[in-house]
Amino acid sequence: MQATLRYCVVVMLAATFTGLAVSLNNGLARTPPMGWLAWERFRCDLDCKDDPDNCISEKLFLDMGKRLSEDGWTKLGYDRVNIDDCWPTKQRDAEGRLVADPERFPHGIKWLAEELAKMGVKLGIYEDYGNYTCGGYPGTLGHITTDAQTFASWEVDMLKMDGCYAKVSKMNAAYPEIGIALNKTGRPILYSCSWPDYERVTGTPINYTLVAQYCNIWRNFNDIQDSWQSVYTIIDYYGDPKNYEAFGKIAGPGNWNDPDMLIVGDFSLSFEQSKAQFAFWCLMASPLFMSNDLRAISDEAKTILQNEEVLAINQDPLGVQGYRVSQSGGTEVWCKPLQDKSVAVILWNRSTGGMHRTIAVEFDKVGLPATAHVSVRDLYEHQDKGTFTGFYSTFVNPSGGVVMLKLTVKAGDNAL
Numbered sequence: 274m275q276a277t278l279r280y281c282v283v284v285m286l287a288a289t290f291t292g293l294a295v296s297l298n299n300g301l302a303r304t305p306p307m308g309w310l311a312w313e314r315f316r317c318d319l320d321c322k323d324d325p326d327n328c329i330s331e332k333l334f335l336d337m338g339k340r341l342s343e344d345g346w347t348k349l350g351y352d353r354v355n356i357d358d359c360w361p362t363k364q365r366d367a368e369g370r371l372v373a374d375p376e377r378f379p380h381g382i383k384w385l386a387e388e389l390a391k392m393g394v395k396l397g398i399y400e401d402y403g404n405y406t407c408g409g410y411p412g413t414l415g416h417i418t419t420d421a422q423t424f425a426s427w428e429v430d431m432l433k434m435d436g437c438y439a440k441v442s443k444m445n446a447a448y449p450e451i452g453i454a455l456n457k458t459g460r461p462i463l464y465s466c467s468w469p470d471y472e473r474v475t476g477t478p479i480n481y482t483l484v485a486q487y488c489n490i491w492r493n494f495n496d497i498q499d500s501w502q503s504v505y506t507i508i509d510y511y512g513d514p515k516n517y518e519a520f521g522k523i524a525g526p527g528n529w530n531d532p533d534m535l536i537v538g539d540f541s542l543s544f545e546q547s548k549a550q551f552a553f554w555c556l557m558a559s560p561l562f563m564s565n566d567l568r569a570i571s572d573e574a575k576t577i578l579q580n581e582e583v584l585a586i587n588q589d590p591l592g593v594q595g596y597r598v599s600q601s602g603g604t605e606v607w608c609k610p611l612q613d614k615s616v617a618v619i620l621w622n623r624s625t626g627g628m629h630r631t632i633a634v635e636f637d638k639v640g641l642p643a644t645a646h647v648s649v650r651d652l653y654e655h656q657d658k659g660t661f662t663g664f665y666s667t668f669v670n671p672s673g674g675v676v677m678l679k680l681t682v683k684a685g686d687n688a689l
């Protein structure tokens with residue numbers, strides 16, 4: 274029964290100010306980036322002989338690019354395909370450059386980037402700041418400038434920089450150094466940093482102001498796994514008010530906290546839980562990188578991930594990260610203030626008692642005047658629910674179910 278934090282609007286002002294003060298400005302990620310990333314679903318599958326459709330190879334990334342462009346994803350903003358670990362050879366070439374595995378990427382990365390560009394899809398790649406990547410491939414330590422130049426010459430548009438086999442105490446120097454090397458290539462490359470997560474794991478103090486000066490997006494917490502428990506553990510971490518204070522408020526155009534990939538369309542989540550992961554990632558202004566098989570995705574999962582009303586909450590230009598307003602006996606209310614002065618809300622029922630619960634959002638708790646006439650729209654039902662004063666309440670399904678709403682003060686009700 275903790276009513277927590279302040280009103281949405283107060284947090285909004287603070288967040289906007291901090292964002293402007295520290296934001297990396299390479300012109301990228303003005304709204305959370307969207308696309309597809311290999312890791313959670315395809316890991317380090319090297320078996321192209323017996324598993325040719327799923328191994329880490331140019332075919333996988335071309336297949337996903339094709340699906341993005343032909344199945345309506347790119348026009349919604351899902352315009353990136355990202356390679357993760359296990360793409361290079363174990364040795365650099367004679368000039369010290371990284372080389373894509375010639376059997377799995379016979380045409381090389383530049384060719385892949387060009388083929389994807391023809392489909393309207395940008396290519397992202399992966400490296401690691403240390404001696405090795407997590408999978409044991411060559412790391413970027415000692416080769417920072419060469420690697421940045423290599424990626425730029427391959428026309429790569431995003432770089433995820435991991436932190437295995439590295440000294441965490443050096444990260445506050447190394448990640449900025451890599452960011453500067455990327456900047457010097459002259460090619461805008463979206464920079465994704467695992468830096469704060471490695472600091473968290475080792476108990477090293479995290480300076481998010483510094484992180485936001487050099488990275489467009491950054492990981493704060495555990496790698497996502499294909500389970501509901503993994504999803505709600507991440508949501509709990511983001512919902513913790515002291516974490517919102519430490520990093521949630523820093524999010525804004527150019528800078529986003531990254532709770533890791535969307536697993537909607539994979540094996541573990543129920544329909545209600547799939548709607549919940551997508552709703553929370555959108556409300557938390559998170560990067561939206563799906564890690565699923567777009568060649569075989571269910572219509573149900575696709576409908577969730579292509580919900581334009583929910584996507585608009587994620588892509589709202591104000592760029593405020595939403596946060597938890599209250600929690601009580603297995604139910605929670607979260608909100609995110611929007612550019613047009615309306616507020617997105619999630620009502621969440623985590624209880625496992627098998628029945629729906631009634632959950633209410635009190636308008637004054639999410640920054641709207643208690644006396645205003647507020648129109649309520651349900652973003653999954655695509656339905657206007659009417660005009661309400663004071664609060665709105667509705668049934669929410671159990672075991673992780675959400676109702677996602679947009680609340681707008683009626684015109685002429687000069688409350689805000």
Ligand SMILES: *[C@@H]1O[C@H](CO)[C@@H](O)[C@H](O)[C@H]1NC(C)=O
Pocket residue numbers: 403404438439440
């Ligand atoms: C990386 O390799 C160098 C050279 O072998 C070694 O001195 C250094 O300790 C290694 N760093 C880490 C973090 O393992």
Ligand SMILES: *[C@@H]1O[C@H](CO)[C@@H](O)[C@H](O)[C@H]1NC(C)=O
Pocket residue numbers: 298299300455456457458459460461462
């Ligand atoms: C490099 O940094 C400067 C200063 O922040 C910025 O104006 C420029 O757009 C950046 N260039 C690239 C390619 O990232």
Ligand SMILES: *[C@@H]1O[C@H](CO)[C@@H](O)[C@H](O)[C@H]1NC(C)=O
Pocket residue numbers: 480482483486
């Ligand atoms: C965090 O980084 C910022 C930006 O570089 C710097 O001004 C500030 O002093 C740092 N804070 C701490 C506690 O080191």
